[in-house]
Amino acid sequence: MAQAQFSAESSDTGAFVRQPNRFTGRVTPHSTSPPGGGPDDQDRWPLEPGRYRLIWCRACPWAHRALIVRNLLGLDDAISLGTVDPIRDDRGWRFTLDQDGFDPVLGIGFLSEAYLATDSDYTGRVTVPALVDTVTGRVVTNDYPQLTLDLSTEWRRLHAPDAPDLYPVELRPELDALMAEIHRDVNNGVYRCGFATSQQAYDEAFRTLFARLDALSQRLTDRRYLMGERITEADVRLFTTLVRFDVAYHGHFKCNRSKLTEMPVLWAYARDLFQTPGFGETVDFDHIKRHYYATHGAINPTGIVPLGPDLHSWTTPHGRG
Numbered sequence: 001m002a003q004a005q006f007s008a009e010s011s012d013t014g015a016f017v018r019q020p021n022r023f024t025g026r027v028t029p030h031s032t033s034p035p036g037g038g039p040d041d042q043d044r045w046p047l048e049p050g051r052y053r054l055i056w057c058r059a060c061p062w063a064h065r066a067l068i069v070r071n072l073l074g075l076d077d078a079i080s081l082g083t084v085d086p087i088r089d090d091r092g093w094r095f096t097l098d099q100d101g102f103d104p105v106l107g108i109g110f111l112s113e114a115y116l117a118t119d120s121d122y123t124g125r126v127t128v129p130a131l132v133d134t135v136t137g138r139v140v141t142n143d144y145p146q147l148t149l150d151l152s153t154e155w156r157r158l159h160a161p162d163a164p165d166l167y168p169v170e171l172r173p174e175l176d177a178l179m180a181e182i183h184r185d186v187n188n189g190v191y192r193c194g195f196a197t198s199q200q201a202y203d204e205a206f207r208t209l210f211a212r213l214d215a216l217s218q219r220l221t222d223r224r225y226l227m228g229e230r231i232t233e234a235d236v237r238l239f240t241t242l243v244r245f246d247v248a249y250h251g252h253f254k255c256n257r258s259k260l261t262e263m264p265v266l267w268a269y270a271r272d273l274f275q276t277p278g279f280g281e282t283v284d285f286d287h288i289k290r291h292y293y294a295t296h297g298a299i300n301p302t303g304i305v306p307l308g309p310d311l312h313s314w315t316t317p318h319g320r321g
């Protein structure tokens with residue numbers, strides 16, 4: 001079988017099995033810790049504006065999701081932002097975009113320093129997004145699905161007055177089920193295609209991915225957003241994969257039955273979101289391309305980054321809504 005990009009996350013049959021998230025602390029007004037204090041006995045950290053720092057990489061879809069939700073909810077003053085270089089070296093994510101190579105608030109050069117300050121025995125992949133406590137320098141969470149739901153629910157007191165409700169209580173049963181399908185078949189599905197090390201695992205992931213995209217296209221033919229007339233967390237989660245589709249997944253991960261631009265409903269839907277404040281301005285196609293093509297040596301050993309595709313059509317009229 002071919003060599004896996006992440007050997008600890010490859011099954012006997014060559015399928016990619018993503019590692020679990022190690023840090024699962026939650027920032028919540030229900031923490032019993034005083035302001036400035038650490039987590040309580042249930043790993044709940046006090047809700048405080050300005051205390052926590054979101055570390056993201058512009059290329060990463062899981063981190064991108066957190067950034068869009070933070071922006072849509074108007075939490076940009078409450079949660080500061082640290083941005084890592086899209087290219088990791090053998091020590092992992094680096095703060096080389098910052099002056100002198102250090103995050104100016106946390107004072108670290110590598111995100112791994114925060115992981116090891118939290119768990120000195122940590123041996124998994126050091127991943128973004130990570131929410132880091134600026135008081136102790138510890139990682140509160142790298143649990144990306146819970147993080148964004150908490151921004152919607154636990155951080156409500158700090159939302160902008162006109163913030164949308166991205167996770168409405170009455171929609172949650174349907175929304176949760178939809179997001180689970182999108183995660184399994186699309187968000188992680190593209191990685192299951194790209195990181196497969198057997199033909200069979202790739203074929204299965206590929207068919208599942210495009211069957212789901214076809215079903216989502218169908219769903220979006222008579223509604224503007226996945227849950228109807230308002231944007232929800234599900235749209236954010238689908239968007240972050242769609243916006244990377246043609247620039248990275250179609251070529252690099254071999255998701256090439258169709259380009260996004262060849263799936264008319266999804267393409268118009270993705271452009272609609274791209275042109276919505278909070279979405280398009282957070283997209284960095286250059287970082288996306290360089291990260292994928294230059295850091296997965298098992299998939300693209302030359303590290304050559306393609307020059308295409310032409311991206312100007314993202315801003316053309318979408319005709320929806």
Ligand SMILES: N[C@@H](CCC(=O)N[C@@H](CS)C(=O)NCC(=O)O)C(=O)O
Pocket residue numbers: 018019020021059060061062092125126127128129142144
């Ligand atoms: N936390 C999740 C998802 C987040 C994730 O995979 N982020 C990627 C970037 S898109 C990352 O940080 N990768 C670090 C690495 O591959 O070493 C995981 O552990 O799989």
